[in-house]
Amino acid sequence: MNKEDKFKSGYISLIGKPNVGKSTLLNQLVDAKLAAITSKPQTTRTKITGIAHLEGGQIIILDTPGIHKAHSKLNKMMVQTALRTFSDVDLILFLIDGTEGFSEDDDYALALLEKISAPVFLIVNKIDRIPKPQLLELMGNSLTKRNFAEIIPISALKNDGVDVLEQTVLKYFSEGPQYFPDDMITDCPDEFWVSEIVREKIMKLTQLEIPYSSAVLTDRIKESKPGVLVIDSTIYVEKRTQKMIVVGEKGRLIKQIGQLARKEIEKRFGCSVYLKLFVKVKNGWSQSSIDLQELGYTHDPH
Template sequence: MTEHYKSGFIAIIGRPNVGKSTFMNRVIGQKIAIMSDKPQTTRNKIQGVLTDKDAQFIFIDTPGIHKPKHRLGDFMVQIAENTLNEVDAVLFMINAKEGYGKGDQYILELLNRVKRPVFLIINKIDLVHPDELLPLIEQYKDKHSFEEIIPISALEGNNVGHMLQVLKKHMPEGPQFYPEDQVTDHPERFIIGELIREKVLQLTKEEIPHSVAVIVENIQERENEKLLVQATIITERSTQKGILIGKQGSMLKNIGRKARADIEALLGSKVYLELWVKVQKDWRNKQSQLYQLGFRNDEY
């Protein structure tokens, strides 16, 4: 470890679908955040840990900020607000293709209350012509005193290395909080649940909205060295349960097949995945069920 080792906690904030999870997976080099083209896919603070010879970055992926519509929404916004005041730096990520939007005003109001350096990260620059970037930078730079404005493409990796160098300069000296081979502080059970939920969102498209959660009930080794993973997909209506199971179980099999490939890559082991679907009416508005499903905010 070098003499002046640096470490810091960095929050990533932005409207839904600006590419926060793609960025996290690019930087960490492993799939730890679920990716979906539906907004609002990240529910808990997913921490990705990046360690190099003289610094450790601990990234916190806040849930996509929006005005809350139900109890789960309140919970997610509360987590994001609390997170911003606990970190060493904030990355405000926007989508270069979408530009300034209504939701950004809400985030900027939040950021104006934050006493931390805020970097504007313009993501998805691979989707726009370079000439379109300057007007975008001009538009945002008057809205907040950003520490720096950095255009990147998380998908292609453009300028991500430069962004990390800039961040490192602003990080405080500090210890290495995590072992260098650890990439997240979430238990495997949580990430497995997220990988299954990702496949549900990808395969059902509009038919299953975000009224779905996954509980990983059991992970155990079997005699043939395969791991047995048993999980339950929770949804709000019996019609959704029908869609998730599909004709002769075809949808559930497909979800299981795709999720199993990612879980095997995560665990480095062959997996036998068993999935069930269960209806719990209106779970997003019931505090006790939210708690049971792991949506806890001890700072409330």
């Protein structure tokens, strides 16, 4: 960075239908595992803030839940959370899964952006799985959908095109302050992040409605002695039968969830972790406003 170059900063929001790779991109931009990622749709339930520190600038990224036609209270809250970021950002990255092209669900999400005055980039993700001619055709056709400020093909998974994306975003920012210190990659509390990791493991290891009926709250992170953290997290499910499934025969599944989560938490904190998991039933929590609030699912969780 030359002395006369101005420091640039701004906020961007990652928007798109579920499963297009928004959280994968967030993690890639901040170069750390901040958000849970699974192959199942509707993994992200809240806004997750990440900070990318670049030469000459700072990008504050809001990862959001996938936009979809929502029915339950939880799902409606998720979609609202995504839409509410529109007014807080300088730029919107609208992601699609390039292997699928524009689907009806993408059109639905895009229609909600119609009145947004902030520039909208189209990010065609998953190009590691698209033949070049198909990608070029998709990029050409996409201008009939909206007059996107930029169209950028990337593979969030393989970190391909992400640097071009960062540089293009910076071009659109004006001079601005360094909002966050150099060593800060998120403003989400550790308790939130730990809960998300546990929830990710549940989502990956269970099927049918269980991933969508599970919520996790971390009640305590405490250093019991130097280099050892004791963490208490509670998994909430909606029915007694679901509790039996999550615990598993002879406690096998809960043990597996705990082991996988612990490994990741130890890597992040760089110390030994003793993770205690509890499973509780909160009848029909995904349909109850009070329960949703108790579980941290509000429009602004932090």
